[in-house]
Amino acid sequence: MEIEISNKEDLITQRIQIKILKLKPNSKLKITLKTELPWCLGEEYSSYGVFLSNEKGEVDLALAKPIDGTYENAGSMGLIYSLRKSKTQGKNIAENISIEKPILINMTFEAPYEKKEINLKRLFKTEDVIVKNINEKDFAGKLFFKGKANKTVLMLGGSSGDSEALSLLAGPLASYGFNILVVPYFEAKGLPDKLEKVPLEYFEGIFKWLQNNEILNSKEIFLHGTSKGGELALLLASRYKEIKKVIAVEPHAYCFQALDGMMSGNNVSSWSYKDQSIPYIEVDNNIFFEEQKKAVKKGISFGFASTYKKSIEKALSKEDARIKIENSNADILMITGKEDNIWNSYEGCKEIVKNLKKNNYKHKVELLAFDKMGHPMPVPYIIPISETLSMSMMGGVFSSGGTIEGNAEGQYKSWRRTIEFLK
Template sequence: MKISIEQESFVDEKVHIKVSGLNPNSKLKASVKMELPWCSGEEFSSYAVFSVGETGEVNFDQSEPVKGTYQAADSMGLIYSLKQSRSVGKNIAENINIERPILMNLALESSSEKREIQLIRNFKAKDIVVKQISDGFTGQLFYQENSRNKTILMLGGSDGQLEGLTLMAGPLASRGFNVLIVPYFGANGLPEKLEEVPLEYFEKIFRWLESNEITKAKEIYLHGTSKGGELALLLASRYSQIKKVVAVEPHTYCFQALDGLMSGKNVSSWSYQGKSIPFVAVDNNIFFEDCKKDIEKGIPFGFASTYKKSLEKANNKEAARIKVENSEADILLICGKKDNIWNSYDACSEILRNIKNHNYSHHVELLSYENMGHPMPIPFIIPLSFTLEMPMNEGIFTSGGTVEGNAQGQYESFQKTIEFFKN
């Protein structure tokens, strides 16, 4: 058995597997086992069985499994189809640490031989420095020594978890950027919850990025996901030093503050000079009614219909709309047409129409994916089977899309994100 594979790579990169020297007209079984480096005991597994043809070769990018945890001709199927096979009760979203790589055990078993290979999936290059920042705000800066790299300010979603952003910051910094990740609520000097987050907080960060010896950033790039995408577009519409924005699964409007399962106060998520920025109210009754109907029908539920119907009821949409046309930035919008957290595809389409109507002079691009929902913006780390559907309220909550559709959208959009920031 001869195996062709790149054993070490970055976490977001594809692995291509080709096996030759097999007995013609036999079977080849491939299986993967993985534990995340910060969460030992939580094991994920996948497998695929292939028919070996007359050539005695199986190219995983060209061969569909005859059975397994995935069906497509795709070497990465073994990784994106990983499912939990053992648990000791740990939460994989806690204690995230990217200092150690993900190690995957790939086993290949033919009719006459069994081989095992360890795949090493790195979060960051060896020369990336991670510096804790506490200078009027808290955060982490990922950078290379003595570089003149462009600077990306990265904003997460409504979970408020800074650790999760490191999963993207490491790979982005390894491609030649300074990446600063910051909280915007739930930290010292900030609102405890995602309620009336002051935009002045970011003015302080912008000044720091401009004056800091490492970054010296006269131009700022933003990357925002979900509520962070809403925030990134809002900031770009108000601050001219922002020159590039990647908004992943964003919305067109400022929405009501989030508190738990959409039971927020009657205030905006954002504020300026002590006042709530105009917002669209989110009607909780719609969510509970739609959720109950979906559970009774035995189908997964989400939040998207709540946002759609809340927008239909709103009589202040123009006041709450983010005036993206006032930005001076190139913008990359990324969304899935099956987003079930909120209707980000409708939102991105509306942003494009508004920008066109205002003769926007900067580059704007929309990447939309037919079968993608609302996944993380980086592929091949947290197994999609773990995040796509989960028990909630005596039913099944889904973020939308298929495993294959989310994997494709994650991979393609993250590669496009790197290209967009580089060019």
């Protein structure tokens, strides 16, 4: 048995090409993959596939469909995207996230009378990426950059408020030559404790710092926002002309009520300006509880998408709450899953496109929508999709939407387009 692997050590977002040669023709080959997240050792993930070699005695993972395993269709990354937890020590993978150490992967190849092992190393950032803590008077954040990078992206996370998790996205993106500044917008010094009346003027100081910083000197500012951060990115672009590009991942067309964790919080906006609530749509928690009870009774999964849809339908001031993105001065890339079950982002994105066309928007607009994608992280091959696709909640199963394969495909294709769009 001879194993050809394109890249035993590479950036984690890169696909791996694996080909096995010199097998007996039409013989079985089992490949098992095991790995752990470097900041959460003891939580083991594994996957496997059983294949039949062709008449030449070869198995090419890009072309070979497994006859048994954790995934169904041919694809070089099937063993990666189908990883599931196989051992646990009860640790929380969302805690203590760090990109300093690589992910190590063990692969075992078992053919009749022959067995081989190969180890892979998957890097979160290239060696020349510098990570610097920023502590200014009005904000604190983390900057990822290379010496000669000249395009700067301000990165905004979702409603979890975990800016450390954004390093999983910032590290790989900085490896392609962009300056990435990650900042919190709540649960930090001088900011609200919850996602409630977040002051937009907070970002004015950040924009000035980006434009005047000697490392960056960024006259043009790019935004990347995910989920609730996508809503924020579009809102900021509608008000600040220095923003020239926006990537909004799983965003919405409206401003919504404040959040307290995953549920609606106080009856004020998520956003404010000069301490005044930005017009918003109320999100009724009772709709969610009714939907959840029905889903549990039927034995099906549930999410928040229908809650947001119904809240929009019953809103009396939709136009006031709509983000006036037609006022922006930016090229816009929106990325969404047609099966997003966190909120109805696909419908929101279509509404944004419709309004921009109606207003003869003069800048570039692109919508990437994926059929079997829900609401995954906007970077591929890091956190196993099985971890984020569904979870036990309130006597049932909460789902973020889509399928494992559909989410993986959407993650990879949208990641490639993200890099091209920012260039």
